[in-house]
Amino acid sequence: xxxxxxxxxxxxxxxxxxxxxxxxxxxxxxxxxxxxxxxxxxxxxxxxxxxx
Numbered sequence: 297x298x299x300x301x302x303x304x305x306x307x308x309x310x311x312x313x314x315x316x317x318x319x320x321x322x323x324x325x326x327x328x329x330x331x332x333x334x335x336x337x338x339x340x341x342x343x344x345x346x347x348x
Contacts, residue, residue, distance in 0.1 A: 303339065310335070 310332055
């Protein structure tokens with residue numbers, strides 16, 4: 297498996313994990329999606345620089 301495929305799988309798992317549909321994550325607010333947004337921006341920058 298290439299590094300891009302592994303990163304894509306991990307990113308999908310993170311996105312599914314921050315959906316506030318389960319009772320344990322209803323009180324988290326916007327923090328998880330904000331963290332995922334920062335991770336997406338960092339991955340985009342790394343991809344555009346050719347390091348990913």
